[in-house]
Each structure stands twice: as structure tokens, then as C-alpha cells.
Amino acid sequence: MKTDSASFFSAAVIVSALGYFVDAFDLLLFGVVRVKSLTELGLSGQALTDASLSLQNWQMAGLFAGGIGAGILGDKLGRVKALYYSIAVYSLGTILNGFVNSVEMYAVCRFLAGVGLAGELGAGITLVAESMPKEKRGLGTTLVASVGMSGALAAGCMGWLVTDWRTAYFIGGGMGLILLVLRLSVSDSEIYKRLRERPDIQRGRILDLITSRSRFSRLMNSTLLGVTTWFGVGILMLLAPEFGVARGIPEPVSPALAVVWFHLGMVTGDISSGLLSQYLRSRLKAMRVFLALQAVLIAIYLFAPLQTVGQMYFLITLLGFAGGFWAVFITNATEQFGSNLRATAASAVPSIVRLSFVPMALAFQWLKSPEMTGSTVYAAAAVGVVCLALAVWSSFRLEETFERDMDYLEH
Numbered sequence: 001m002k003t004d005s006a007s008f009f010s011a012a013v014i015v016s017a018l019g020y021f022v023d024a025f026d027l028l029l030f031g032v033v034r035v036k037s038l039t040e041l042g043l044s045g046q047a048l049t050d051a052s053l054s055l056q057n058w059q060m061a062g063l064f065a066g067g068i069g070a071g072i073l074g075d076k077l078g079r080v081k082a083l084y085y086s087i088a089v090y091s092l093g094t095i096l097n098g099f100v101n102s103v104e105m106y107a108v109c110r111f112l113a114g115v116g117l118a119g120e121l122g123a124g125i126t127l128v129a130e131s132m133p134k135e136k137r138g139l140g141t142t143l144v145a146s147v148g149m150s151g152a153l154a155a156g157c158m159g160w161l162v163t164d165w166r167t168a169y170f171i172g173g174g175m176g177l178i179l180l181v182l183r184l185s186v187s188d189s190e191i192y193k194r195l196r197e198r199p200d201i202q203r204g205r206i207l208d209l210i211t212s213r214s215r216f217s218r219l220m221n222s223t224l225l226g227v228t229t230w231f232g233v234g235i236l237m238l239l240a241p242e243f244g245v246a247r248g249i250p251e252p253v254s255p256a257l258a259v260v261w262f263h264l265g266m267v268t269g270d271i272s273s274g275l276l277s278q279y280l281r282s283r284l285k286a287m288r289v290f291l292a293l294q295a296v297l298i299a300i301y302l303f304a305p306l307q308t309v310g311q312m313y314f315l316i317t318l319l320g321f322a323g324g325f326w327a328v329f330i331t332n333a334t335e336q337f338g339s340n341l342r343a344t345a346a347s348a349v350p351s352i353v354r355l356s357f358v359p360m361a362l363a364f365q366w367l368k369s370p371e372m373t374g375s376t377v378y379a380a381a382a383v384g385v386v387c388l389a390l391a392v393w394s395s396f397r398l399e400e401t402f403e404r405d406m407d408y409l410e411h
Contacts, residue, residue, distance in 0.1 A: 013132075013140050015179075015186050016124030019083060020148025022179050023120040026094050026113060026172045028152040028263065030059065031238050032256045033165035040165070041103060049242060051103055053361045056234060058107040060357045062093075062114020067351025068206065070119020074126060074343030075203040078188045078196070082123040082343060084180065090116025091176030098169035116176075118354075121148070121330060122347025129334045130189035130342070130406050138283075138331055138402070142274025145327030149270055152263035158256070191407050195339050201409060203340045208410065209348065215337070215410065217397065219345060219352075222333040224394035225287055226353040227360070228294050231387045232323040234357045235364055235380055236301060237262040237316060243301075244312055246376040251309040261313045262320035269324015281402050283332040284395050287325050291391055294322040298384045302377050335401035338410035360387070 034055070038048050066089065074082035093113030100106045125141050132140045158168040188196075195201060202208070210216050236243065237258055244253035269290070277286035301315045333349040334342060360383055366372060367379035 013128050013143060016083075016128050017144045017147035019087065019120050019124055019179055020144055021151035021154070022087075022172070022175045023090070023117050024148045024151035024263075025155045025175065026090055027059075027117050028155040028259055029094075029158065029168060029172050030055065030110065031259050032155050032158055033168055034238075035241070035255050037106075037165040038103070041101070041106070043103070049239070050365075052238065053365065055103070055107055055110050056238065057358045057361060059110040059114040060234075060354045062111035063118040064114075064351045064355035065118070066115030067118030067122060067347040067354075068344075069115070071122055071344035071347030071351075072206055074119070074123045074347065075340060079123045079127040079130075079192060079343055080186050080188050082119050082347075083127075083186070086116050086119030086123065087176050087180045088116070089113075090120070091173045091180065092116070093173075094169050094176065095173030098166040098173070114354075118351050119347055121350055122334075123343055125330045125334050126343045126346045127186075127189055129331060130191040130339070134403060134405060137406075138274055138278050138328070141331040141334075142270060142277075142327045145270045145274070145330070146267050149263050149267040149324070149326075153260055153267065155259060155263075157260065191339050194407075195409075201340050205341070206344060206348075208341055209345060215341070218336045219348065221394040221397045222329075222336055222345075222349050223352045223356075224390045225332070225398075226326070226329045226350065226391070227356050227387045228291060228384075228391050229323040229326055229329070230353055230357050231360060231384055232294070232298075232319050233262070234361065235383065236298070236319055239376070240312070240316060242376055243380070244309065247306050247312070249306060249309050249312055253309055253312055257313060258316055261317040265317040265320025265322075266324040266326070269321040270327045271324075272321070273325035273328045277328045277331075277402070282400055283328050283335070283402055284398060284400055286328050287332070288392065288395050290322055290325040291388060291395070294319070295388050297322050298381075298388075302381050302384075332398070332401060335404050335406065336398065338408050339406065341410045342406075 034052050038051055043051050070082045070086050090113050093109050093116055097109040100109055128140045129137045162168045209219050240258035241253040273286050273290055277283050280286055297318050334346045337345040364379050364383050367382055368376050373379050
């Protein structure tokens with residue numbers, strides 16, 4: 001197996017990175033245009049906030065369903081075919097999103113886009129992890145995630161470059177269709193090709209992940225490590241304008257700027273966490289460092305005295321940095337499972353994390369109601385404490401996988 005720079009910049013790495021760029025662009029575009037699009041559809045005030053969370057829930061549900069389906073497809077038919085499926089579906093859903101005229105149709109399109117978006121990351125990271133030597137695969141997956149998070153930055157810039165939110169969705173879907181053509185030159189890893197020649201080995205059986213106590217424990221603990229990142233994305237960043245009002249910031253917080261600054265932080269965080277993981281030779285230790293940093297910054301974001309919108313954007317950037325261990329998180333999940341279940345697990349883990357946003361959002365809405373805390377800040381604090389506690393606990397229930405050879409099976 002090659003271990004020179006050519007393997008680092010292989011077609012699998014480059015195309016997976018570009019794929020995740022489009023994935024992140026489409027996924028975060030809603031956060032950028034939600035206020036403008038929902039206002040045009042006739043919503044305002046609390047109705048707009050509730051609709052935002054509802055649409056986010058529909059998107060998360062689509063991500064869960066699509067992630068499971070794409071993961072099974074990736075193990076049964078190949079990592080590359082799973083990528084083709086994902087790109088085609090999310091491109092269609094995003095383009096259709098530009099034609100919606102009601103919240104109900106908006107929800108359908110967000111669900112469809114979510115189905116397609118879910119398979120991109122798991123299949124791409126699996127392909128890269130299997131194609132690179134173990135000493136470098138952490139760097140390869142870090143490159144994929146870092147380029148991908150740059151897609152979220154591009155989505156944030158849509159708020160200035162494109163005034164019509166419908167056109168922004170057309171651009172996102174169009175980029176996916178272009179990428180579909182570029183992917184034609186990518187082939188499956190040698191590990192998967194050898195696996196495909198073993199008809200005696202069952203591949204992509206989702207029940208195998210949940211009927212074994214060991215595998216189910218690995219699946220759920222790998223998942224819980226990522227819930228804090230989506231707490232940051234789905235609540236602290238998405239509702240940054242509402243938090244600005246709750247904190248008494250006199251100037252409105254721009255949704256587009258919140259996305260840009262948060263994901264600028266995530267790009268640098270993904271690079272930093274990946275390099276830290278290589279330095280420590282440990283995925284789990286690197287994630288614990290970033291979880292500790294998250295805990296401190298969430299407390300500052302919610303309770304420290306703030307006076308200007310600039311201070312708010314600075315904290316949003318730091319929150320993105322602290323949540324930027326997504327590459328290490330997905331790499332760890334990929335390394336935890338054998339090649340006959342690897343794509344299924346690698347797609348299921350981030351999909352379950354994203355689905356966890358649904359109970360997270362429902363708990364947040366319930367806690368901030370007048371009957372409970374009546375406070376956006378205290379509701380977010382309560383949900384954040386639970387997410388952080390679960391993530392730290394799960395980090396001590398997994399085996400370190402940094403040195404693990406990827407060519408093994410789940411029996």
C-alpha cells in the first residue's frame with residue numbers, strides 16, 4: 001500500500017472532500033435562508049421560530065432514514081454506489097426546495113434533501129479510511145471534514161452573494177449534479193473489493209449492529225460522542241438571533257454571519273482536533289480535550305456579560321472551534337467496526353446524532369415554555385449539560401482505535 005503523498009491526495013480523498021463540501025453547503029443553507037424564506041411564506045415572531053425547529057426536525061428525520069439506507073447500500077453494493085445515490089437524492093431535494101410555496105412542502109423537501117445528505121459523509125469517510133495507511137488515515141479524514149466545513153462557510157456567504165433564497169437552493173442542488181459527474185472516476189477500496197469476493201460473509205445487515213451487545217454498545221457510545229456538536233449547530237448557532245435578544249444585545253444577530261463565523265471555527269477546529277489526535281495518537285483523548293473546551297465556552301456564551309454583537313460573533317466562532325472534532329468523531333466510528341458493517345455503522349452514527357436533535361429541540365422548546373423556565377438561556381443550559389455529560393461518559397466506554405488495522409470483519 002502506498003504511504004507517500006500521492007495516497008494523501010488520492011481521488012478518493014479529493015472527491016470525498018468535495019462531496020462533503022456540497023453536503024455541508026446544502027445542510028447549512030437552511031440556517032442561512034430560514035428567516036428570509038419563512039418570512040416570505042408569511043411567518044413571523046414565535047411562529048417563525050417554531051417552524052424553523054420543525055423544519056430542522058424534518059431534515060434530521062430525513063438524515064436518519066437516509067443514513068441507515070445509504071450505509072446498508074455501502075456495505076452491500078459498494079461505497080461508491082452509496083455516494084452516487086446520496087448525491088442524486090440530495091440534489092433533487094435541494095432543487096425542489098427552490099419551488100416551495102408552503103411550510104408543508106418546505107418540510108417534504110427538507111426531508112428528501114436530508115435523505116440524500118446523510119449518506120455522503122459515512123460512505124466518503126469509510127472509503128478514505130480503507131484506502132489510506134493507518135498512520136495517515138486520520139489526516140485524510142481531517143482533510144475531508146475540513147474541506148466539507150468550508151462548504152458551510154460558502155453557504156453562509158450566500159446571504160450576501162445571492163439575494164433570492166430560491167436561487168441559493170438551485171445553486172446548491174446544481175453543485176451536487178456537477179459533483180455526480182466528477183465521481184465517475186472513483187473506485188472502491190481494495191479492502192471492500194476483497195470482501196465482495198467472499199459470498200460467505202454477510203454485509204450490511206443492520207440487525208447485526210443491534211442484536212449483539214458489544215456492537216450495539218459501540219454504536220451508541222460512538223454516537224453519543226457527537227451530540228454536543230449538533231447541540232451547537234442546531235440550537236446555539238441556528239437560534240443565535242434569538243439568543244442575541246435573550247442576552248440583551250442591542251444589534252440584531254445575522255443568521256448568515258452566525259453560520260459563517262461558527263463554521264469558520266469548525267474548519268479550524270476540525271484541522272486542530274485531527275492534528276491533536278495524530279500527536280496524541282488517540283481519537284478519544286483528542287475528543288475529551290474538545291469536550292472540556294465546549295463546556296467552558298457554552299457557559300460563557302449563555303451566562304457571561306455581553307454588550308455588543310461583535311462579542312456574540314466571537315463566541316459563536318469559538319463554539320464552532322470547540323465543536324470541530326467531527327472528523328475525529330467520524331473516523332473513530334469508522335474504525336470501531338469491521339469492513340462488512342463499516343459503511344452501515346459509519347453512516348448510522350452521524351445519522352443518529354442528527355436525529356437526536358429532534359428530542360433535543362423538543363426538550364428545549366418544553367423547557368423554555370412559560371410553564372417551565374420561561375427562558376431561552378436556561379433551557380439551552382439544561383439541554384447542554386445533558387449532552388455534555390453523555391458525550392464525556394461515552395468517551396470512557398470505547399476502545400482506542402488509532403493503531404487499528406481496517407482489514408478485519410465483524411463475525
